[in-house]
Amino acid sequence: MSLDIDRTDEAPVPPLGKRVQELLETRPGRIGVWVAALGALALVVAFWSLARKALIFGLAEEAPLALAAVGFALLYRLTGIINVAYAETVTLGAYFGMWFNTTFGWNFYLSLIPAALGAGVLSVITYFAFFRPAHNRNVGVVEMIILSFGLSIVLRYGLQLIFGHEQRYFKVPFQNPIRILGLGVPPFRVTALAGVVAGALILYWFIQKTRLGIQIRALAGDEKLAQVSGINPMAVTVLIWFIAGVAGGAAGAFYGVGASVRPLLGWSKFLYILLAVLVGGARGLRGVIVAGLGMGVLLSGLTLAIKGQGLYSEILVVLLFIIILKLRRNRMSEAAKV
Amino acid sequence: MSIDWLSAYLIYALFTVAGTVGLAQLLHLQMGLAGIGNFGIVGFFGLGMYAWGVFQVRIPWPDALGDWGSFFLSLVMAVIVSGLAGLLIGWVIADLEGDGVLVGTLGFATIMYSLALSEKRWTGGAEGMAVPDPLRTFNWGVKPMSLFWLGVMILLVVGITYYVARVHRSPYGRLLIAVGQNEPLARSLGKPTFRTKLILFALGSAGMGLVGAVFGVMNHFIRPTEIGIEVTLAAMVGLVMGGSARVWGAIVGVLLTAGLFDIVVQIYLPLPDSWYQITLPVVREIVFGAMLILVLLWRPLGVLGDMRRDKLVERLGSG
Numbered sequence: 022m023s024l025d026i027d028r029t030d031e032a033p034v035p036p037l038g039k040r041v042q043e044l045l046e047t048r049p050g051r052i053g054v055w056v057a058a059l060g061a062l063a064l065v066v067a068f069w070s071l072a073r074k075a076l077i078f079g080l081a082e083e084a085p086l087a088l089a090a091v092g093f094a095l096l097y098r099l100t101g102i103i104n105v106a107y108a109e110t111v112t113l114g115a116y117f118g119m120w121f122n123t124t125f126g127w128n129f130y131l132s133l134i135p136a137a138l139g140a141g142v143l144s145v146i147t148y149f150a151f152f153r154p155a156h157n158r159n160v161g162v163v164e165m166i167i168l169s170f171g172l173s174i175v176l177r178y179g180l181q182l183i184f185g186h187e188q189r190y191f192k193v194p195f196q197n198p199i200r201i202l203g204l205g206v207p208p209f210r211v212t213a214l215a216g217v218v219a220g221a222l223i224l225y226w227f228i229q230k231t232r233l234g235i236q237i238r239a240l241a242g243d244e245k246l247a248q249v250s251g252i253n254p255m256a257v258t259v260l261i262w263f264i265a266g267v268a269g270g271a272a273g274a275f276y277g278v279g280a281s282v283r284p285l286l287g288w289s290k291f292l293y294i295l296l297a298v299l300v301g302g303a304r305g306l307r308g309v310i311v312a313g314l315g316m317g318v319l320l321s322g323l324t325l326a327i328k329g330q331g332l333y334s335e336i337l338v339v340l341l342f343i344i345i346l347k348l349r350r351n352r353m354s355e356a357a358k359v
Numbered sequence: 360m361s362i363d364w365l366s367a368y369l370i371y372a373l374f375t376v377a378g379t380v381g382l383a384q385l386l387h388l389q390m391g392l393a394g395i396g397n398f399g400i401v402g403f404f405g406l407g408m409y410a411w412g413v414f415q416v417r418i419p420w421p422d423a424l425g426d427w428g429s430f431f432l433s434l435v436m437a438v439i440v441s442g443l444a445g446l447l448i449g450w451v452i453a454d455l456e457g458d459g460v461l462v463g464t465l466g467f468a469t470i471m472y473s474l475a476l477s478e479k480r481w482t483g484g485a486e487g488m489a490v491p492d493p494l495r496t497f498n499w500g501v502k503p504m505s506l507f508w509l510g511v512m513i514l515l516v517v518g519i520t521y522y523v524a525r526v527h528r529s530p531y532g533r534l535l536i537a538v539g540q541n542e543p544l545a546r547s548l549g550k551p552t553f554r555t556k557l558i559l560f561a562l563g564s565a566g567m568g569l570v571g572a573v574f575g576v577m578n579h580f581i582r583p584t585e586i587g588i589e590v591t592l593a594a595m596v597g598l599v600m601g602g603s604a605r606v607w608g609a610i611v612g613v614l615l616t617a618g619l620f621d622i623v624v625q626i627y628l629p630l631p632d633s634w635y636q637i638t639l640p641v642v643r644e645i646v647f648g649a650m651l652i653l654v655l656l657w658r659p660l661g662v663l664g665d666m667r668r669d670k671l672v673e674r675l676g677s678g
Contacts (some may be wrong), residue, residue, distance in 0.1 A: 162457045163396040178644040199376030295462050332477040339466045
């Protein structure tokens with residue numbers, strides 16, 4: 022028995038530089054994620070006093086953004102429609118909630134129900150009135166965006182015609198702020214955050230695990246095959262539009278109670294919703310939630326860092342997300358060419 | 360010759376309609392032919408307007424240039440700046456799908472609006488800035504000056520329309536249509552689709568900037584309220600109304616929308632005076648938005664339908 026093993030077949034160990042290069046080339050995604058996570062952690066530790074405020078205020082103020090983005094992402098992923106009028110679903114949710122809250126004296130949490138249901142019903146109505154006829158007439162992708170843009174304009178200026186430009190407010194009793202990490206946060210914001218997390222988790226579970234969720238995904242994958250399998254496409258599509266509307270309406274009510282209710286409420290958030298969905302959407306609903314919350318933290322962090330210049334932080338965040346979108350699309354198109 | 364019958368408002372309305380035709384005609388090249396859905400028209404329009412104003416007012420031009428020298432140099436700079444912005448945005452969006460194009464162009468318009476508000480030292484912030492009219496040395500009075508700029512705008516729009524008509528008859532136009540209809544096919548045939556879209560987008564943006572700069576000159580005042588979403592909507596509804604794939608579509612459509620509403624409804628219909636300030640501008644946007652929906656659902660080729668389709672499109676369809 023010889024210990025002499027012939028090693029000529031085995032590849033020689035490549036030099037270190039080549040190994041590092043291969044490591045970088047073969048696992049760009051994971052390494053990038055770790056580097057980004059470590060960088061973020063280092064930033065949080067280095068600027069703890071700023072990061073603490075950014076985390077608390079950003080999560081508390083912009084949590085509804087994540088909820089609205091989840092609704093928009095559902096609609097976009099499952100029906101393929103980029104619905105600009107989704108902004109007005111958010112606005113109308115805020116108006117429905119405020120109406121029940123101020124006119125009928127309902128508690129804020131109770132008025133969330135009519136806000137969400139009203140926006141959901143409105144979303145279904147827009148589907149039957151405009152998007153279904155447009156789909157049946159084979160309206161193109163760009164034309165569909167323009168159509169929803171027109172609908173958004175009609176709803177937004179319609180609200181302005183009826184309610185005027187002025188800002189309206191929910192009637193809520195003053196509550197002592199809750200202290201988190203040494204910072205006072207209004208309780209509504211905390212509930213908003215909790216509600217967003219709960220709502221997003223329920224939606225995620227619903228789409229991934231339940232029978233209806235499977236039907237929804239089947240319909241999005243292949244409409245004809247889904248029909249053959251006994252899925253009622255109409256009922257499932259209506260359900261998608263209703264859920265998206267509910268998510269948008271609840272987000273609008275949370276935005277409304279946090280600040281004010283005005284016709285431009287949804288439109289002022291639409292660009293951020295769209296960016297969160299496009300950047301996070303490649304990794305499913307979880308990615309959308311992370312992108313929405315991350316955007317809120319970044320917005321408030323930059324606003325604090327640039328000393329109250331909110332406009333600059335908005336410009337920087339929009340630029341950053343568009344750059345991410347561009348870089349990732351470049352990589353995707355490289356892969357698609359192969 | 361007396362021009363008393365021309366009210367100042369009528370001149371201004373005609374000027375707005377002419378400018379909207381120009382924007383819609385440029386959008387026709389970008390969206391109707393090459394299929395780039397530009398939702399940030401007002402961003403390039405506003406950048407041109409503000410760039411002209413900032414160069415004209417904030418740069419200490421040497422006296423030797425005179426009023427007209429500094430005016431023309433500022434105008435050239437405005438066109439260059441908007442063209443460069445178009446090149447940058449075009450590079451971002453040229454290989455993205457409809458959603459990416461929407462977010463890129465809409466984001467650009469939002470950033471321009473925010474910059475107009477925040478850079479008070481240059482733009483005057485929310486109050487805006489007054490800009491000089493190079494015609495002021497002639498002492499013509501307000502109305503003849505407005506008429507002069509109306510003439511300039513009409514000449515500019517005629518020039519753009521002539522260029523669009525030439526594009527329709529040229530190999531370049533066929534390339535644009537190929538890129539807009541089926542981009543992978545055009546690329547597989549060896550056409551440089553990315554470069555084509557990029558250059559077209561930059562040229563269109565430079566044109567929009569020029570239209571915006573002339574708007575600023577005519578208005579004598581540049582404010583953020585001038586660069587709202589209404590500008591994008593007016594150009595888009597005009598183009599869609601007239602048919603986004605034909606040379607005369609933008610002209611017919613804008614005359615039927617902005618022309619009808621801003622001139623016929625606002626001047627000749629007996630409306631209560633209290634409506635003009637608040638109600639009419641809002642009703643205008645509602646009507647435009649509704650027209651956009653109705654036309655896309657029932658007359659996707661525009662009000663003219665497929666009546667006398669352009670020869671080029673017919674030939675492509677049969678061949």
